Amino acid sequence: MDSTALIETENLTKIYSTGKVEVVALKDVSLSVSEGKFLGVTGPSGSGKSTLMNLLGGLDTPSSGKIKVEARPISELNKEELALYRRFQVGMIFQSFNIVSSYTALENVAFPLLFAGVPKKQREHRAKEVLEKVGLYPRRDHRPAELSGGEQQRVAIARALINRPKILLADEPTGNLDSQTSSQIVQTLAELNRNQGLTVIMISHEESLLRQFAHDVVHLRDGEVIEQENIR
Amino acid sequence: MRLRDYIEQSFSNLWKKKLRTSLTTCGVVIGIGALVSMMSFGEGVQKNVTDTFRELELFNYVGVFPDAESAPGESPEENQPDEREVAQRRILNDEFLEEVMKMEGVEAAFPELRFPAQIKFKDKDEFGLIQVLPAQVRQFGLVKLRAGDFYTSDEENSLIISDSMLRRMDVKEPETAIGEEIELHTLTVDSALFNPASLASVLQGEKLPFAQESYTFTIVGVAERTGFGGPMPIRSDVMIPPGAAENMKKLLLTSLWDFFESSEQNEGYSAVGLRLSAPRYIEPVKAKMEEWGFKTFALVDQLTEIKRAFLFMDMFLFAVGMIGIVVATLGIINTMVMSILERYKEIGIMKAIGASDGDVKKIFFFECEVIGFLGGVFGLALGWSVSMIINQIANSILAGQGAPFTDYFSFPWWLCLGAIAFSMLVSLAAGIYPAIRAARVDPVVALRHD
Numbered sequence: 001m002d003s004t005a006l007i008e009t010e011n012l013t014k015i016y017s018t019g020k021v022e023v024v025a026l027k028d029v030s031l032s033v034s035e036g037k038f039l040g041v042t043g044p045s046g047s048g049k050s051t052l053m054n055l056l057g058g059l060d061t062p063s064s065g066k067i068k069v070e071a072r073p074i075s076e077l078n079k080e081e082l083a084l085y086r087r088f089q090v091g092m093i094f095q096s097f098n099i100v101s102s103y104t105a106l107e108n109v110a111f112p113l114l115f116a117g118v119p120k121k122q123r124e125h126r127a128k129e130v131l132e133k134v135g136l137y138p139r140r141d142h143r144p145a146e147l148s149g150g151e152q153q154r155v156a157i158a159r160a161l162i163n164r165p166k167i168l169l170a171d172e173p174t175g176n177l178d179s180q181t182s183s184q185i186v187q188t189l190a191e192l193n194r195n196q197g198l199t200v201i202m203i204s205h206e207e208s209l210l211r212q213f214a215h216d217v218v219h220l221r222d223g224e225v226i227e228q229e230n231i232r
Numbered sequence: 233m234r235l236r237d238y239i240e241q242s243f244s245n246l247w248k249k250k251l252r253t254s255l256t257t258c259g260v261v262i263g264i265g266a267l268v269s270m271m272s273f274g275e276g277v278q279k280n281v282t283d284t285f286r287e288l289e290l291f292n293y294v295g296v297f298p299d300a301e302s303a304p305g306e307s308p309e310e311n312q313p314d315e316r317e318v319a320q321r322r323i324l325n326d327e328f329l330e331e332v333m334k335m336e337g338v339e340a341a342f343p344e345l346r347f348p349a350q351i352k353f354k355d356k357d358e359f360g361l362i363q364v365l366p367a368q369v370r371q372f373g374l375v376k377l378r379a380g381d382f383y384t385s386d387e388e389n390s391l392i393i394s395d396s397m398l399r400r401m402d403v404k405e406p407e408t409a410i411g412e413e414i415e416l417h418t419l420t421v422d423s424a425l426f427n428p429a430s431l432a433s434v435l436q437g438e439k440l441p442f443a444q445e446s447y448t449f450t451i452v453g454v455a456e457r458t459g460f461g462g463p464m465p466i467r468s469d470v471m472i473p474p475g476a477a478e479n480m481k482k483l484l485l486t487s488l489w490d491f492f493e494s495s496e497q498n499e500g501y502s503a504v505g506l507r508l509s510a511p512r513y514i515e516p517v518k519a520k521m522e523e524w525g526f527k528t529f530a531l532v533d534q535l536t537e538i539k540r541a542f543l544f545m546d547m548f549l550f551a552v553g554m555i556g557i558v559v560a561t562l563g564i565i566n567t568m569v570m571s572i573l574e575r576y577k578e579i580g581i582m583k584a585i586g587a588s589d590g591d592v593k594k595i596f597f598f599e600c601e602v603i604g605f606l607g608g609v610f611g612l613a614l615g616w617s618v619s620m621i622i623n624q625i626a627n628s629i630l631a632g633q634g635a636p637f638t639d640y641f642s643f644p645w646w647l648c649l650g651a652i653a654f655s656m657l658v659s660l661a662a663g664i665y666p667a668i669r670a671a672r673v674d675p676v677v678a679l680r681h682d
Contacts, residue, residue, distance in 0.1 A: 059584060059675045080588050087586020098581050098679055102248055112585040114237055159585065 005068075006035040006166065006199050007056065012065035014051050014223075025051040027223040028065070035166065038193045038200045040210030043220035049203045052220070053171045056201065057092045058082045069167070087115055090167045091160025095175035097152040099144050099159065105131065105151075106140040109158045116163060130158040134188065150181035157188065161198075168192065170202040174209065182206070186213050233591055242598040249571070256560075256567040257606050263560035264611025264655045267553030268647065269619050274549045275642040278542050285531065294506040294514060295344070295529035296332075296521050298324060324501040324526070332506065335520065337513025342366050344503040345477070346468060350417035351393075352446070353409075356401040360469030362416065364477045365392075375471065378636075379406040380453035387475035391416075392453040397469040399633065406454035416470070417446045418480055447480055456636060561662045564603055568596060568666030572673075579670055580678025589671040596667040597660060604659025608652035615651070616643060 014026040026048040033039050043049055054060040055067060058074060061082075067074040074085060086092075099108045110127035118126070131137045134154040144152050153173055160168055170189060174182035190213040192198045204210055210217050211231060219227040246253040285291055329341045345364035350357060369375070370382035375392065383390045391414065395406050403409050449472065508514060511532060518528045572579070579592060619641035627637050 054676050057584070059679075080590070083583070083586055083588035083591075086584060092584055094679060096679075098577070098584065100578055100581060111582075114241070115233055115582070115585070115587045115591055117234055119234070120237070120240075163586070 004034055005032040006037075006070060007031070007033040007201075008066075008068045009056075010066040010068075012052070012055060012067060013063050014048075014055060014060070015063045024223050026055070026062075029220075029223075029225055031218065031225070031228075033199060033201065035199055036193070036197045037216065038190060038202070038214045040207075040214035040217040041201065041203045041220060042205060042207050042210055042217060044205065046222075047220040048223035049205075049220055050171055051223075053092075053169055053201070053203055056167075057090050057169050058085045059092075083115075087112060088163050089165050090169055091157075091163070091165045092169045092171065093153065093156045093160050093173050095172035097144070097149075097156045097176070099152060099155050101144050104141050104143055105136060105147065105155045105158075108144075108155050109162055112159060112162050126162060127158070130162050131155075133161075134158045148181075149177050150184060153177065153181075153185050154188070157185075157192075161192070165198075167199045167201070170200065172203055172205070174204060174206065182209065183212075189213070233594065238594060238598040239602070241595060242602045245571075245595075246599055246602055252567055252570075253603065256563050257603050257610070259560040259563040260603060260607025260655060260659065261611040261614055263553075263556030263558075264608055264651055265614030265618060266556040267550070267654075268612055268615025268643075268651045269622075269641070270549035270553035271546070271647055271651075272615065272619055272641040272643050274542070274546045275644060275647060276640045277545070279642045280638060280640070281538070290531045291511050291535070292339075292508045292514070293531060294508065294517055294521070296324065296504045296506060297502070297527045297529070299525055299527045324504045329504065332504075335517060337508045337510065337517060338506055339509045340369060340505075340507035342369055342505055342507075343474075343501040344505050345474075345501065347418070349470075351397065351401075351470060352415040352417060353398075353401045353403070353412070358397060358400050358469075360397055362470045362472060362477075363468035364474050365471045367473055375453075376456045378454045378456040380410040380451070383452050383473050385475070386473040388452075388473055389447075389449050389476050390452040390473070391449045391476075392455050392471040393451055394455045394469050398454060409451050409454060412451050414449050414451055415446045416449060416472075416480075447476075449476070557658055560607070561658055564600055564659055564662035565665060567603075568600060568663060569669070571599070572596070572666055572670045576673060576678050577681050579673045580675040580681065583673070583675035584679060592673070593667040593671045596670050597663045600659040600663030600666075601656055604656040604662075605652065607659065608655030611655060612648055612651045619643075 009029055009031045012026055012029040012031075013024070016023045016025055029048075029052060031039075041049055041052065051060070055062055055075075058077070062075050065075070069085070069089060074082075077085060100111065103111065106124065106127050109131055110123040113123040113126065128137060128140065131140050134157055136151060136154050136158065139147060139151060144155070147155065156173075157168075168189065173189070174185055177185060186202070186209055189200050189202060193200045202210065202214065207217070215230070215232055217229050217231060218225055219229075324343070329343070332338055332341045342365065346361050347364075349360060349362045351360045365375075367383055367386050367388075375382065377392070378395050380392075382392065393409070393414070398406055398409055455471070506517060508517060514530050514532055518530060521528050582592060582595075623640050626640055631637070
């Protein structure tokens with residue numbers, strides 16, 4: 001194992017059992033991501049991409065194997081500790097944006113600070129700062145229904161960054177966007193990676209997009225790593 | 233998460249579903265309102281009874297009666313020396329009154345003399361119970377007057393009449409009766425009738441063979457309440473001074489008066505009322521009276537019984553009131569479960585951005601508490617308003633029958649605070665299942681949910 005790695009997985013396996021049928025979603029995945037890297041993960045549907053993302057994001061627990069983040073075994077944390085891990089160490093964005101439809105852009109971005117116990121004034125102040133960064137400050141009082149897909153995803157990115165995590169996990173962030181907007185979003189992620197040292201792991205079935213921006217690309221099939229390539 | 237954030241968050245979440253929130257809260261309001269009315273009625277009844285007792289100082293009253301079973305020479309206990317028994321035996325006569333007045337804590341001692349008579353006022357005729365009461369009794373506040381004043385001497389030919397009797401005489405304004413003349417037709421009856429058990433049947437108006445003579449008195453006062461906790465729950469309709477009563481005896485009621493006060497060979501007064509300065513004297517005075525060979529009666533002894541009866545009444549009223557609360561609780565559970573289903577994805581998002589299971593639980597608990605708090609406050613207001621309306625209606629009906637204005641409902645501070653606290657407690661209990669369910673939402677599934 002790489003001692004300088006920010007994220008490491010070791011024989012990561014996830015088996016879903018629905019009644020008598022067992023489905024192996026992920027099998028013996030061992031990866032290592034150094035700090036400041038942009039890792040792309042690609043593969044066909046059902047290859048285990050999202051499962052890998054949920055495990056890395058602390059939303060799910062592995063059936064076997066280990067995940068270490070900054071040498072801390074994430075896979076052994078209890079529920080409470082996992083909540084803190086999700087709150088402060090990783091930010092996640094999703095294909096369907098997953099922002100609260102009844103909240104304004106500002107409220108959505110400030111939402112994670114609520115659970116961190118930050119007072120209201122500071123929450124708003126910090127949310128405005130981050131919205132500025134993703135270029136959505138003028139749209140801060142709009143609700144998701146009044147924002148375009150690209151804008152909604154930017155709100156989600158701002159929300160993921162509000163607690164200043166080291167890692168950003170993006171699960172098909174461009175899946176619901178047209179190609180031009182997709183490119184802009186990935187560009188934004190690449191800039192955050194380049195300018196702020198944010199470690200980005202992005203899942204996409206659009207290999208070309210990953211090749212354009214990622215340092216490394218991992219290919220998954222049937223829950224296993226079939227290829228790891230270094231692009232730049 | 234901060235306390236203030238929880239509260240703000242709850243209000244804003246509930247506000248998004250105004251109609252549903254207000255309907256659910258209405259359920260709680262009605263439930264708490266009903267419970268509050270029920271409880272305040274129970275409290276009101278209790279307060280009225282104990283206040284009346286206290287106002288008339290009935291707890292300071294001891295009734296003394298001759299004990300028929302311990303007549304001289306019949307020692308109940310074999311080993312007791314006869315001399316002592318005889319030496320200590322007293323008769324309820326004027327000497328007894330004088331002696332008992334010297335005892336510590338005894339404020340007043342007066343014979344409890346009552347006899348039936350026909351009362352004639354203007355064209356009306358009623359059968360009633362006359363009580364002989366010394367003028368000095370007035371200073372002990374045993375009689376609460378509605379109009380007029382107490383008679384000033386024991387020799388006056390004046391009397392005090394109860395307002396309920398006046399009403400039976402069709403007199404609506406008690407003040408108008410003051411100074412008017414009233415006739416009492418005394419009865420000569422078999423002296424055997426003058427025991428507590430038969431008096432009641434006499435009062436029920438059963439025809440009995442009697443001869444009558446009439447006396448004229450002047451009404452000086454109208455009594456609202458009298459504080460005599462005698463052995464019988466019979467209310468005296470007219471009070472007359474002893475001098476006047478004795479005059480009546482000279483003319484006609486010799487046998488009656490003899491019955492009460494033939495001191496030589498008989499038993500003296502049939503009963504004596506003792507007024508004590510404080511309840512703490514009740515036990516020593518009672519012990520002394522029993523030592524002297526009398527039977528005693530004190531309302532304090534009845535107090536435990538009365539309290540038990542009130543407790544049962546409270547429990548019954550509470551049980552009836554709880555029906556509404558149970559229904560309201562189901563309403564809260566229903567609303568919260570619905571809310572979880574609607575906010576399934578939102579719960580997933582909260583977890584993904586770092587909310588712990590505890591945070592999610594608390595968010596739902598706080599929403600229940602907001603409903604409970606609002607339900608409690610408005611329920612209290614509703615219960616109070618309904619009680620006030622019922623009180624007004626009841627009083628206006630009863631005023632026609634001459635009853636004084638009474639608050640039939642009581643709202644002590646603990647009932648008001650308790651109603652809100654109880655509402656919040658019940659809402660918290662209603663939130664347990666929904667909150668656990670919300671906390672169990674799997675974020676992976678919820679985030680895929682549309």
